[in-house]
Amino acid sequence: MKYIKLRWLVLGFIVLALVAGVWRAMNQKQAQKAAASAPATAPTQLELASTDVMKAELRDIxxxxxxxxxxxxxxxxVIKARVAGELKDIMAREGDTVKAGDVLARIDPTEYQRRWQQTSEQATAAMAQMxxxxxxxxxxQSLAAQNFISQAAMNNSEANYVGAVASHKAAMAGADVARKALDDxxxxxxxxxxxxxxxxxxGERVSIDAKIMELVDLSQLEVEVxxxxxxxxxVRVGQLAALQVEDRKTxxxxxxxxxxxxxxxGSRSVLIYLALDKADGLRHGLFAKGILGMGKSxxxxxxxxxxRTDRAQPYVQVVEQVGDQLQVIHKIVxxxxxxxxxxxPESETMVAVTGLNEGSTxxxxxxxxxRSGMAVRYTPVAANAASTSASAAR
Incomplete structure (x- = not known):
């Protein structure tokens, strides 16, 4: 009897489980039908910042x-050594401002001082002989006028004098060369x-034409192109250009x-030189790029x-008021x-377009x-700009 009762209890549990499964499946089907019949939710609007849009305007391109x-x-x-010798002093360093004629460096002048003294003494001796x-x-000359000496003796005396004058001039030139070496x-x-x-x-010993330092005048800058x-x-003299130096935005x-x-x-290139209007903050050796104006429209x-060129015809994406929403519209141009x-101030390349209304966003x-037709809205910060754009579209 106990075995028969246990079997009926098991059968009862199985029947209850089947009934519960059928009831759960029926509820899921009803929920799916309700979701299918419910109205579709409104599409999410894309949020734009005021910096994401611009106005199509007439421009002088x-x-x-x-x-x-x-x-x-x-x-x-490039300041180079004009004479060889030991570098004794350096008066100016990188970044120092100097005036014309200021001493930048000195090479040991001992050897050149002695040479100048030597040639100066030789010039003095040559002057005494002269x-x-x-x-x-x-x-x-006076003896020859009185016929006390022969004409040959007179000619020899004159030749000695001419030779003495030439020796003195040569000695003076040597002294000048030595003086210049001392000054150099x-x-x-x-x-x-x-x-x-x-x-x-x-302390370094430098040779002739050895590079000592570089000097630049930043008051006058130009661009070599x-x-x-x-x-x-x-290209003609006087044509205007707009340049971007390195990564400066202006x-x-x-x-x-x-x-x-x-x-x-070697390169077969022709160099042109452009004078800069404002050279404030610029440095020698910077890279510049831009456009040289050849015409204006x-x-x-x-x-x-x-x-955008991802279609057969180029187009731009504009924001227009459609009903009570701002939507993205594709305009073929x-x-x-x-x-x-x-x-x-921007350096972006502009292009003329037709098929677009002036003032379009x-x-x-x-x-x-x-996607064309996508609803958009502006951030709260740009709410005023959004209302202005909407009124312009109307």
């Missing part, structure tokens, strides 16, 4: 030639500037000042990077001239590709 070169000082000198020959010649032992600044480098130390022969043919204005009349022997322009807006390249 300067079309030109892409150039790059090196900033160089108009006055730049005076003796002169007096003898003058005496012989003292190195002076050829112009006012700043010491940019030093290549020798006190190499161009190919074909590019240089259209552009520096420049003007073509000089053009080399010949091409370089007023066109409706957007940054070239904002134009036709590209025109390319250049730079010299009046703006264009998405910049950093946003990436967005």
């Amino acid at each position: 300067t079309q030109g030639l892409a150039i790059s070169g090196t900033v160089k000082a108009v006055n730049y000198a 005076e003796i020959a002169k007096r003898a010649w003058e005496n012989n 032992a003292t190195l002076r600044a050829p112009f006012a500037g700043i010491v940019s480098g030093r290549a020798a130390q006190v 190499p161009l190919s022969p074909s590019e240089s043919m259209d 552009m520096v204005g420049a003007k073509v000042k000089r053009i080399s009349p010949s091409a370089q022997a 007023q066109v409706l322009a957007v940054p070239l990077s904002a134009v 036709t590209l025109g001239v390319r250049g730079m807006d010299m009046g703006q 264009v998405l910049k390249s950093n946003v990436g590709a967005l």
